Amino acid sequence: MxxxxxxxxxxxxxxxxxxxxxAFFVSVEILHDPSLAGRPVIVGHDSMRSVVLSASYDCRAVGVRSAMPVSRAKQLAPHALIVEPKHxxxxxxxxxxxxxxxxxxxxxxxxxxxxxxxxxxxxxxxxxxxxxxxxxxxxxxxxxxxxxxxxxxxxxxxxxxxxxxxxxxxxxxxxxxxxxxxxxxxxxxxxxxxxxxxxxxxxxxxxxxxxxxxxxxxxxxxxxxxxxxxxxxxxxxxxxxxxxxxxxxEEKSIGAEETFAKDVWDFDFLEAEVLKLSYKVARRLRNASLVARGVTLKLKYADFVTVSRSVTLGSASNSATVFAQAINQLLINERPKMRAVRLIGVRCDHLSDDSGERQFTFERSDSNWPAIDAVADAIAQKFSDAVPLPATLLKSPAKAQSPRLPQDPLT
CATH class of the missing domain: 3.30.70.270 (Reverse transcriptase/Diguanylate cyclase domain)
Structure with a gap:
């Protein structure tokens, strides 16, 4: 050998x-301003002492490289658009x-x-x-x-x-x-x-x-x-x-966020988003055999002001329904001060190992939701194309018309 x-x-x-x-910075800039698509782009400050942070591939083809002085890059690619970085x-x-x-x-x-x-x-x-x-x-x-x-x-x-x-x-x-x-x-x-x-x-x-x-x-x-x-x-x-x-x-928290293509005012739509994100986070917790004791709602408004509101659960859980109930109450509390929302997020913290056995019953109580989630996980694992969802998400007209960016489907 x-x-x-x-x-x-x-x-x-x-x-x-x-x-x-x-071309990460360039690609993100194109998302932010689609008019840049298909055009030569250099990300960097347009000054004599600045350097190139990123360049589109047509600029790279003529020799533009990261860390090159912007002045030199402009000589190599005189028709390139210089875009100020947005870190x-x-x-x-x-x-x-x-x-x-x-x-x-x-x-x-x-x-x-x-x-x-x-x-x-x-x-x-x-x-x-x-x-x-x-x-x-x-x-x-x-x-x-x-x-x-x-x-x-x-x-x-x-x-x-x-x-x-x-x-x-x-x-x-x-x-x-x-x-x-x-x-x-x-x-x-x-x-x-x-x-x-x-x-x-x-x-x-x-x-x-x-x-x-x-x-x-x-x-x-x-x-x-x-x-x-x-x-x-x-x-x-x-x-x-x-x-x-x-x-x-070590994973200290697990979360998910949704950034919208258009600012959202519809409170019912935001409640549906909380439910969707709660299902996503809960599934990740269960996949990692973890439970959470704390939950946090994150809102980023159209003016980019960000607020976070947290609450501690009565007992540790990895149930989407438990999370959604707690976080929707935080959302209701925030409603009087709410304005157009650009991003909404759900995060769970105070994590610990999930070592408890749960017994399924048909009584309608919060303690049954983890067992129901476990059955849904088993279905999803056996039938890879099937992802069990609450009827609210399957039938919601708001979800069908969601103005979100093309990201973060419930998978």
């Missing part, structure tokens, strides 16, 4: 994905993307505002083969958020990252363990993660120009050339990367 094959065998059971949003928009979109990814698996490592690693090894029995999961992620991001993304799939983080880079823009590439060495070693050494211009010059000076050259250079030689990073790069050249997904935090 070759050195490279040995490294891949060590990780062959893992399936790691790297999700990278395409609050990017943060909001990023939160929505990451929340969507955590619906696939809790093992999500966000590495920047527009990219994350996922370990989907444990999700395949439920969601299918790696490529099917990757395509589902891309479809969901496109359908629900109207944003393009690229996904790379591999046996470890390094290979997944290389695959997503190869797949961009708006693509998907799976590199199974058996293909890792062939995929990597035909690339220039500068393509390796961690090889900057100075390191590349050092390697090329001794004739190491491709990843294959690097792979067949003795580790001792590379260590002498590059120090401790030499051995690390040698591992990467064979596709060896033992790093695991670092979520970086």
């Amino acid at each position: 070759t050195e490279g094959n040995h490294g891949n065998a060590h990780r062959r059971q893992s399936v790691i994905m790297h999700v990278d949003m395409d 609050w928009l990017y943060a909001e979109a990023s939160e929505q993307v990451m929340a969507l990814l955590r619906e696939i698996t809790p093992l999500v490592e966000q590495v920047s505002v527009d990219e994350a690693f996922l370990d989907v090894t444990g999700s395949m029995r439920r969601l299918g083969r790696p490529r099917e999961i990757g395509q589902r992620i891309r479809d969901e991001i496109q359908h629900r958020l109207n944003l393009p993304s690229s996904v790379g799939i591999g046996p470890n983080k390094f290979v997944a990252k290389m695959a997503s880079t190869h797949a961009k823009p708006n693509g998907l590439l799976e590199v199974p363990p058996r293909d890792v060495v062939a995929f990597l070693q035909k690339k220039p050494v500068r393509a390796l993660w961690g090889v900057g211009p100075k390191t590349a010059e050092t390697l090329e000076r001794v004739g190491i120009k491709t990843v294959e050259d690097l792979a067949h250079t003795p580790r001792a030689t590379l260590t002498k050339l590059l120090g401790s990073s030499g051995a690390h790069l040698h591992d990467l050249s064979w596709g060896i990367d033992h790093r695991t997904i670092q979520t970086g935090r």
Whole structure:
């Protein structure tokens, strides 16, 4: 067995994905202002000392790059529109993307505002083969958020990252363990993660120009050339990367939000949204075997003022109906001060493990709702195309005419 094959065998059971949003700031700006679609766009402050934060792909085709001075970018793309950055928009979109990814698996490592690693090894029995999961992620991001993304799939983080880079823009590439060495070693050494211009010059000076050259250079030689990073790069050249997904935090709360395409005044419609979001959050809690003791209503008004109202439940729950009842009371309390609503959100906190057994009865009491939810979950698991919903959501005319952005369906 070759050195490279040995490294891949060590990780062959893992399936790691790297999700990278395409021209993220530009894509979000187009959502905010559709007139920008199809036009060359550079996101950055239009001043001599500013740098490019993001550029559309037609601008990149003529050499515009992130961190390039805006003055230089304007020389390369004189017809490009310079758009002032709106970081609050990017943060909001990023939160929505990451929340969507955590619906696939809790093992999500966000590495920047527009990219994350996922370990989907444990999700395949439920969601299918790696490529099917990757395509589902891309479809969901496109359908629900109207944003393009690229996904790379591999046996470890390094290979997944290389695959997503190869797949961009708006693509998907799976590199199974058996293909890792062939995929990597035909690339220039500068393509390796961690090889900057100075390191590349050092390697090329001794004739190491491709990843294959690097792979067949003795580790001792590379260590002498590059120090401790030499051995690390040698591992990467064979596709060896033992790093695991670092979520970086224990889940302290679980929530869902809905941003509307048009500001909403209709109180009945907002109550229906609370119910829909409560079902979404409750399902995530049950999937994670958690219960919540606290619930929070979030409202963002048309003037972007945000208010949050919270309440502690009498007992911990993961029932959508229990959550909706509590949060709708918060909504009623807020009604006298309410104005046009841009966004509504539901969040559950004070989480703990769900270790209680619940017995189903036909008495109409709040304690029965978790059992009813469990039956609905079992139906949804057995019949993947069927998602049991309350009749209110199935028949609501307001829902059919929802002025929400294309995101966050009840799935």
